[in-house]
Structure formats: C-alpha cells, structure tokens
Amino acid sequence: MATKPSDLSEVDLIQQGAEARVYSGHFAGEPCIIKERFKKTYRHPTLEERLTQRRIQQEAKALLRCRKAGIAVPSVYFIDSTNNCIYLEKIEPSLTVREFIQQLPLPYSDEDNNKLYAIALKIGSVLASLHNTDTIHGDLTTSNMLLKFPHDAFELYLIDFGLSQVSQLHEDKGVDLYVLEKAFLSTHPKTEHVFEEILKSYQKNNKKAVEVLKKLDEVRLRGRKRVMVG
Amino acid sequence: MTIYRQSKSDMAQEDHIKTFPMDVFPHSTISVAMFKDVRKIDELKTHIVGGEIDAAIVSSRMICDLFQILVAANKAVNAKTTGKLKTRNINSEVVFCLSPSNSITDSLKKFGVSPEDSAVIAVTVDDFDGQKMQVVLQHINGEMVPLEQLHRYTDEDTVKKVYKINDVELQKSSLLDSVVTRIAVKEFAM
Numbered sequence: 276m277a278t279k280p281s282d283l284s285e286v287d288l289i290q291q292g293a294e295a296r297v298y299s300g301h302f303a304g305e306p307c308i309i310k311e312r313f314k315k316t317y318r319h320p321t322l323e324e325r326l327t328q329r330r331i332q333q334e335a336k337a338l339l340r341c342r343k344a345g346i347a348v349p350s351v352y353f354i355d356s357t358n359n360c361i362y363l364e365k366i367e368p369s370l371t372v373r374e375f376i377q378q379l380p381l382p383y384s385d386e387d388n389n390k391l392y393a394i395a396l397k398i399g400s401v402l403a404s405l406h407n408t409d410t411i412h413g414d415l416t417t418s419n420m421l422l423k424f425p426h427d428a429f430e431l432y433l434i435d436f437g438l439s440q441v442s443q444l445h446e447d448k449g450v451d452l453y454v455l456e457k458a459f460l461s462t463h464p465k466t467e468h469v470f471e472e473i474l475k476s477y478q479k480n481n482k483k484a485v486e487v488l489k490k491l492d493e494v495r496l497r498g499r500k501r502v503m504v505g
Numbered sequence: 506m507t508i509y510r511q512s513k514s515d516m517a518q519e520d521h522i523k524t525f526p527m528d529v530f531p532h533s534t535i536s537v538a539m540f541k542d543v544r545k546i547d548e549l550k551t552h553i554v555g556g557e558i559d560a561a562i563v564s565s566r567m568i569c570d571l572f573q574i575l576v577a578a579n580k581a582v583n584a585k586t587t588g589k590l591k592t593r594n595i596n597s598e599v600v601f602c603l604s605p606s607n608s609i610t611d612s613l614k615k616f617g618v619s620p621e622d623s624a625v626i627a628v629t630v631d632d633f634d635g636q637k638m639q640v641v642l643q644h645i646n647g648e649m650v651p652l653e654q655l656h657r658y659t660d661e662d663t664v665k666k667v668y669k670i671n672d673v674e675l676q677k678s679s680l681l682d683s684v685v686t687r688i689a690v691k692e693f694a695m
Contacts, residue, residue, distance in 0.1 A: 276586050277529045284531075301528055303575035335693040342686060345673040350682040351689040353529065353579055357587055362529075362689075364682065430677070 277355045280309045294330075294437065299365065302352045306365040311358065312437075327359050330437045334361060337410055337436035344408040346401060347423075347432045366421050366432050372398070373417035376463045383465075391469045394422070397431045399476025402455075405433065406448045406481055413438030415455035417462055445483060449490030450499055452477070456491075521649045522638055523571075527579055530586065535578045536629045536638055537571065539655060543647030546620045552644045553618075559637045561599035565624040566660040567616050567667065568603075569681050571652055574628055576685045577602040582630060595630050605668050605687045615667055623647075624658040 280286055286300035286309065298309040312327050331354060341348045353362040372394060379387045398420065405412060412419070414435060421432040440447070452474070459470050474491075478484040524536040543549070552558045568574060581598040584590050592598045592609055604612030618625050627645070629637040642649070661680065664670075670683045 277583055278531060283528060303525065303528065303572060303579065305572065332693050335690040339686060339690050339694045342678055342683065343671075343674050345676050347677045350678070351686045352576055353583070353689055354693055355529065355583065357583075 276357050277360075279358050280311050280360055283309075302362050305352070306367065307352055308349070308363045308365050309360055310363065311360045313359070328356070331356070331359060331361060333439050334436045336441075337412075337439035340408060340410055340441070341405065341433065341436075344404055344410075346404050346408075347430050348436075349432065349434060363434075366423050366434075369421045369423045369432070371418050372420040372422060372431075373462060375422055376417060376466070381465060388468075391466070392472050394429075394431070395469050395472035396476045397429075399473045399478075400480045401431050401433065402452070402473070403477045403480030403484070406451070406483075406487065409441050409443050411440050411442050411447045411451050412436065413440060413451070413454075415451055416458040445486040445490045446494075448483075448487045449494050452487065452491050453494045453499060456495075521651050522635070523652055524632070525575060527575075527582065529579060530582050533582050533631050534633065535575060536632045536635070537574055537652060538627045538638060538641070539565065539624065539650050539652050540627070540645050540647035541624045541650050541654075541658070543618075543623055543625050543645060545646045546618055546622060546625075549625075549644060549646070550618065558641055558644055559596065559629065560632075560641045561596040561628040562618050562641075563600060563603065563616055563626045563628060564618050564622045565626050565655065565658040566622065566663055568626055568655060569659045569661070569664055569684060571655060572681060573603070573684055573688070574599075574626065576688050578628060578630065580688065596628075599628050599630070602688060602691075605691060607691070626655070 280298045280300065283300055286298045288296060289299050290297035294312060296311045296313060298311065300307055300309055312330060315323055318326070335351060335354060338348050338351055349366055350364040351361065352364065355362070375394070376391065379391070383391065402415070412433065414437070419433065419435045421434060423430045423432060456470060460466065474488065478488065481487065522536055522538045524534050527533045527535060549562065553562055563574070578599050580602040581595055584598055585595050590598050592601045597613065600616045601609055601612045603616045606612050606615070625645070625647070627638065627641045629641070632638055664680065664684065668684055668687050670680065674683055
C-alpha cells in the first residue's frame with residue numbers, strides 16, 4: 276500500500292483546510308504538492324467514500340480537460356485512491372494572486388495599478404478559455420490562482436479543481452464568476468476597478484460572454500442559490 | 506542465445522544501470538537500463554513471453570524522459586500492492602501503465618518491443634541484488650548506453666499521436682508534463 280503523506284520522509288504540511296491537507300514533498304525526484312482529502316467522521320461512511328472518490332475524479336478530469344485546452348494547470352504525477360491523495364506538480368517559483376495583491380500597499384500607485392491590470396487581463400482571458408471548454412471551476416478565489424514568475428512574463432495557473440464540473444449552462448458560468456467577484460472584493464478592498472478589468476477581458480475572449488454576464492447580473496441580485504418558485 | 510561474457514567493457518557497461526528508490530513505496534525500487542543497436546528482437550520477445558526475463562522491455566520510441574517510466578512504474582507498484590493488477594504481472598503492468606489506452610493488447614503492442622525497434626529500455630522492479638537485470642543483459646543482443654541518451658531515440662510525433670497531444674496543449678505544457686498527466690489520470694479521467 277502507498278505510504279500516507281504524513282509518513283513520507285521530507286514532507287512539510289503547508290496547509291490544513293476543511294476539506295484537505297496540502298503537503299510539499301517529492302515524487303520520483305521532482306518537487307511536488309500532495310493533496311490529501313481526509314475522512315470526515317461526521318459523515319456516513321458510504322457517503323464519505325463516494326464523495327471523496329468523486330472529488331478526486333472531478334479534479335483529475337478537470338486538470339486533463341484544462342491542459343488539453345491550453346490552460347496552465349499543474350501536471351498530475353500520481354493518484355493514490357487508497358489514501359485519497361493526489362500528487363501534483365509544484366509550480367515554482369510562484370505566488371498566489373491573493374499574496375501578490377496583498378503585498379501591494381494601498382492606495383495603489385499608477386505602477387501598481389498597471390501590474391494589477393495586467394493580471395486582471397490574464398485572469399479574464401484564462402477564465403474565458405476555461406468556460407469556452409464548458410469547465411466550471413466551482414471555487415474561484417485569488418488563492419486558487421498562481422502567478423508563476425519570471426514576473427514580466429508571468430503565467431497564470433489555476434489550481435484546486437475539487438469542486439469543478441462540466442456544464443454548458445450560462446447560469447453555472449455566471450455563478451462561477453459571481454463566486455470570484457465575492458471572494459475578490461471581500462479579500463481585496465478597493466479593487467472594483469480591477470475586477471471590472473477581469474470582466475472586460477472575459478468578454479473579449481469568451482464566445483458566450485454576453486449571455487454569461489447577463490446571468491451574472493441576475494445572480495448578483497438574488498445570490499448564488501437559485502430561487503425555486505413554482 | 507548470447508553468451509554472457511564477463512569482459513572489462515561489460516563491467517563498465519553496468520554503470521549505466523540506474524536504480525531509483527520510490528518515495529511512496531519505500532520498500533520498492535525501480536532499475537532502468539537502456540540499450541541501442543539491439544538485434545534479434547524476435548528472440549528477445551520469446552524470452553519475455555517465456556518468462557525467462559523478469560523485466561519490462563519497452564520501446565524507446567515512446568519514452569520521452571526517465572520520469573515517464575518512473576511515473577508508470579509507481580502506478581504499477583501501486584496496482585500490485587493494492588491487489589489491482591490489470592495484467593499478468595508487474596512487468597506487463599509497467600508497460601500497460603505507460604499507455605494511455607485501456608486496452609491491454611493495444612498497450613503491449615504499442616509500448617512493448619517490436620522488430621522495428623533498435624533501441625529498447627529495460628525496467629525491473631524490486632531487483633535488489635541486480636539479478637533480474639543480469640538476466641536481461643544475457644538475453645539482449647545490443648549495447649548498453651547511458652540513460653542520458655534516452656532523448657535521442659524518442660519519436661516525438663508518435664508520442665504525440667499515441668497520447669493524443671495537440672499543439673494548443675503544448676503552448677502551455679511540455680510534452681513530458683502532458684504525457685505523465687495522462688498516465689496518472691488514466692482510469693480516473695480518460
């Protein structure tokens with residue numbers, strides 16, 4: 276049986292979340308990230324098993340689908356279904372978009388604003404390609420986007436596809452953007468102008484942008500959950 | 506059959522056999538050796554089928570990096586330790602794991618050796634005393650070369666075709682990254 280990540284030699288726990296633990300380690304000589312979905316004891320064991328397996332499958336599927344569409348995502352090295360772990364390429368040197376924005380002092384200088392616009396442009400076009408392939412990320416936040424340096428020619432990686440799904444519905448794409456908007460504006464105060472830029476870039480690069488943005492407006496009024504009347 | 510000669514040059518050749526520990530399976534090791542100018546592939550195949558050779562023998566055309574082999578071998582060891590081998594033994598499982606296809610016959614045909622091959626790669630699992638690789642050396646009629654030369658024998662067009670990797674994908678990904686991802690996610694996403 277494969278070794279549990281916590282028992283591997285030379286691994287570091289780098290994040291403990293509600294759904295998963297994230298470790299930094301090595302796989303066959305390559306630096307890697309290990310994501311372990313741990314068991315929730317409050318769930319029924321059968322349901323637990325199914326949910327965990329499905330999340331791993333969704334993540335694997337989305338990573339392959341995005342890669343095929345030319346979207347920058349980590350490579351997969353190993354899926355350990357015994358311990359519910361997924362071993363991924365470690366993107367380095369990198370910074371999350373969240374870390375990047377938070378290190379800029381407020382109020383933003385013109386120079387900082389230009390950096391933010393460049394990143395917004397990239398985020399918009401990556402999300403447009405993502406939705407062009409009918410992949411819904413499901414948990415878009417600035418922590419789930421990595422900037423890989425060198426800085427001037429940075430690449431934007433999307434990570435954490437555990438809640439992703441395939442859907443053609445404008446509604447689902449609109450909700451995906453809404454989730455990001457919420458996360459973006461609450462994590463980064465005074466960045467409305469940056470988020471505007473993301474949507475503009477999305478509009479330029481997505482085939483169905485008009486319909487999706489219309490849905491986004493609807494979702495903003497009512498919230499993420501659909502009104503079920505009649 | 507080739508006569509096993511313990512000459513000086515053969516001793517030097519053995520330096521080209523590389524053994525790798527496995528992070529996830531600390532009790533297992535993978536050994537890899539590469540051979541060029543291999544002749545009498547048909548005879549070699551008889552020894553593989555006959556079971557004298559306890560190793561996976563892979564066509565080097567389909568391999569773009571050593572890492573590709575290690576990813577597949579890790580997957581094969583995982584299948585073995587969880588009792589989920591899909592093929593006859595660990596050696597055929599290594600070959601099967603390299604392939605993006607779920608068809609065993611198709612995988613063994615594309616990734617195993619064929620008479621058109623002149624360069625082949627031998628992979629042994631848990632060859633702690635090196636005996637398995639010694640048997641391979643006895644049966645392979647070719648010259649062992651350093652693994653660093655592996656890239657010279659890769660047929661990139663065939664790799665792209667077999668793994669179905671197009672140019673859009675390669676704008677953001679190396680060929681190797683695309684290949685190992687497909688190997689890793691095979692039964693989950695393909």
